[in-house]
Amino acid sequence: MKKLLYGIDFGTTNSALSVFDEEQKEVITTIIIPSLIYFPAGLSSSSASEYVVGERAVEEYLKDGMQGRFIKSVKQILSRSTFSETRIHNRRYNASDLVAIIISELKKRADLLMGQVCQKAVIGRPVFFDDDDQQRDTLAQSRLSKAAELAGLREVRFQFEPIGAAFAYERALKKKERVLVADLGGGTTDFTFLTLDPDRKDRSDRQKDVLATGGIYIGGDSFDSSFMWERGTPYFGKNVQYQGTSGKVLTVPMSLFAHICTWDKMNFFNSLRVRKDIEDYYYFSGNNPKFRNLITLIDNNLGYSLFREIEKTKIALSQTDNARFQYANMGIEIGEDVSLEEYNGIIEKDVRRIDDYLERFLTENAIKKEAIDGLFLTGGSSLVPAVRALFKKKFPQVRLHSGDNFISVAKGLAYSGYLFEH
Template structure:
């Protein structure tokens, strides 16, 4: 029987699995799916789980009129101790249960390709799941390990995602290089500084080649949240005023709108008290039409479709100087041109945090810019122009390389088979 292992990049936005043929020492193929799960409201008649994963989750969610439970960015809850479980279709789901559904989908597709049940995997993880707490980082690692077990993997190793990206880049080199790798995903930005050498591809010990690793909990989702706060929330009544008592006019609490800027805070609106408060704000605002949009957003579970429009705007601005922010659904109408300068201003604080962290990372690890032979950028967020300008500004004399922004990590993880030698 042939020997295979899977390199798995479980990502905030997308997840990828590369099938590695251990005998031929090559990648057979790579599978890429969105990290999405949709649970229809209708429970299966036979009592089995009723859910869809990946591309089908989007189409099913939209065809069902955006009814049911739509879950994205699951990776971000791995480190949150405040998240213990959620109930869907009268069943209890932990963070590990939810992650396992995506890993199972990837494994099932890969197993079908190779023709048997593969138990061996190298799974990527960010350098830090949570940059504020080592305890929460351990929690995330434990949950991810449990998810791998629930998915049917019995032989598992973990590798830092930027190291995976580096090994994918190493396959393209013709000489030894000192490389700074930046893996910019939806949830985190990770850095690795290491020596890459094409003559060492597949070597069993790369410990001496790894010079520094680090990361910060900022990524593409952070940019989307900032955009929603600045450009999206005004369309949902952020500036709505209401008459608290006769003659006393107040603005509705800003906290309401902080909770529509990330999907995982939307359950804030499930409580009876907050629902009643929202109804009162609407009534005492004189039925403000913008605030009505907030009610429509909550009642009809439209958050994901709004963030799809934000994502389209972000992608558009990676190539154009002006791109529309456009959304029309159930009476909510958004149509506004966004310039690249406006967008850069919106994400400026997050870009500055990444920049400051990178400076600290280099200083802490005694890395000089003139010692770096090349930069390797990967991850979907690396396409954001402000990110590209950041690296060009900091390293004007260093060549910048990119690979496949969505599959480089999984391929490099698959090339990390030496981890099973220890």
Template sequence: MSKFLYGIDFGTTNSALSIFDEEKNEITETIIVPSILYFQSEQSPSQPLNYVVGEEAIAAYLSDGMKGRFMKSIKRILPRSSFIETRIHHKKLNASDLVTLILKELKSRADQITGTDCRKAIIGRPVFFDDDNTSKDVLAQKRLSKAAENAGFDEVRFQFEPIGAAFAYEKTISTKEKVLVADLGGGTTDFTYLELDPAKIGNKDRREDIIATGGIYIGGDSFDSAFMWEKGTPYFGKHTMYEAAPGKTLKVPVSLFANICSWEQMNFFNGLKVKNDIQTYYHYSKQDKTFKNLITLIDNNLGYSVFQTIERTKIELSVQTTSKFKYSEMEIEIDENISIETYENVIDKDLLKISRYLDTFLLQHQINPDEINSLFLTGGTSMVLAVKNLFKTRFPNIPLHTGDNFMSVAKGLAYSGYLFNES
């Protein structure tokens, strides 16, 4: 019977699993699932929670009238020490519990294909879960390890995600190269500089080929949050004035709108105190129409549908010069033309942070750009036009390659079986 290994890329936006047949020494299939959970609105206190994962979660969320609990970008809560647990109906779930549900779904789908109960996996992780913060990094990997164990994996190794992407790229080259890999995902941007050599594919130890690794906690979600802040929040009352005292008006606190710009905050933005505060501001704003949109957004769990619109705008602007930021739901009406110049101005601060970090990375590791043979970009955020231009401008004379932006990491992780041979 064949012996299998799973390479798992648990991502902020999508998760992928590559099935590696260790006897045939090849990947047989790769599965992709959106990293989304939905807990139905109707639950029995005496029964386990009903939930669905991935594409089915989106369909169930819509068919359920968006009344249940919808969660995405769960990876971003892994390093958050302030997040202990969340209550969903009658159950309390911690960060590992939530991740477990997605890993279980991936494993179940893969096991159906292989006809086995595969318990061996190499799981990807960003170079830094939350910038260069050791304590948060340790916490995040501990939570991810526990989730893998809960999902049924008892033989687990971890590999940096950009190294996984590099090993996938190595399969496509014919000569030795020094490669700078940039893995731009939903939550992080990670860099790895390493020497790839097709003659070394399958070698048991590749540690000496990895020259430098680094990363920054900025990704596609950061771009979406910036867009929501600049272009979305005015439609939800960011500039609303309320009567704080007779004859004295103030602007409602901006902290309310910071919460709806971040998925890890919006996932848990349903406390009674917050809702009461919002109702008070609404009353003293003389029932401002745009501020009412905020109440509608929260009460009806519309966050995903709004961010889906933002995502669509971002994708369209990767291939064309203008797009419509258009949303119409429950009397919330948005219809605004967005040019590529406007979008790039919105994400400019995050792009600058990535660019500055890249310069620091090269300097810190004494990497001479003239010695880099090629660039390899992967991850969904690498498709953003401004991101591509950043690398083309920074390295004008170096060939830039891209792989399958959603499968490269998982495939490379599946090729990382040598990690089980290390002492």
């Protein structure tokens, strides 16, 4: 049997596992799946699968007419103290249970591929699960540890995700460099400044090479939420006026639409009080069709399918200067052209927050820009043009490098076996 180590990058959007041969000191293969779970609405028999994970979760969810429980962005609930559990098919699932489902799927696929069971892993974690909240960060870490145990992993160490990305990048270096690594994912943006040296890539002690770490709770999901607020919510009643009980013409409160700008928060509308408010606005606005759209969106659980189109628009604008934001489902009709310039304006506040944090990170750690030899970006959100432009403008003297934006962290985590020696 081979002596194996798994590097696991549990992500907001996608999760990846790299299989590392500890004797040959090389990554054998990497598996990547969407971080999605689907619980079918009705199980036809006792032998039916209780849930499906990854690519099949999307397929089955859409095939079933989006009627069951579809769960995404599970990583974001790790730090939420307000989330204790959810009940699905008369069974309670806490945060660790849900995370374990995805990690178990990755492990099962890897074990099957390798023909043996591996119980040793380095699992990635963001620098901060929640901005500057130590209590929530500790909660998230403990939940992730429990999830790893539930998934059947007995020997586990944790590594900051951008450090994992750095170790993957180090394999391509020819000489020693001080590198700023930015890992821009769906939920967080993390930074690490460290010394990378190809002559040290297999050393057992790398702690002194890490000079500074930091992060902010903002990522690709934030961009999607901003886009939904600007371009999506007007189709669901934002800015619509209605006749108040006093006879005055009023505008529907903006707060009503905040919860449809984050897909996983749409359950907010399940409350009877909010549902009644929506129906009242529909009536007193003269049955405005935009409120009919909102009711259709909620009643038919269409949030995920809508946000898929928002993400497609984002991806398209990472490759071209113009894209079409289009959605047609159950009477909801959205279709408008979006330019890259317009999109950049929509996410400007989010990008500025990343910029502001990065400037603070450099200042607090006394990192001079001229001391940075290399810049390495990874994560799906690093493909957004406004993000890349931010780094090019901020570090004009440094060449920008990118690896495989979706598996570089997992590969780097697999190279972090030195953690077991401490």
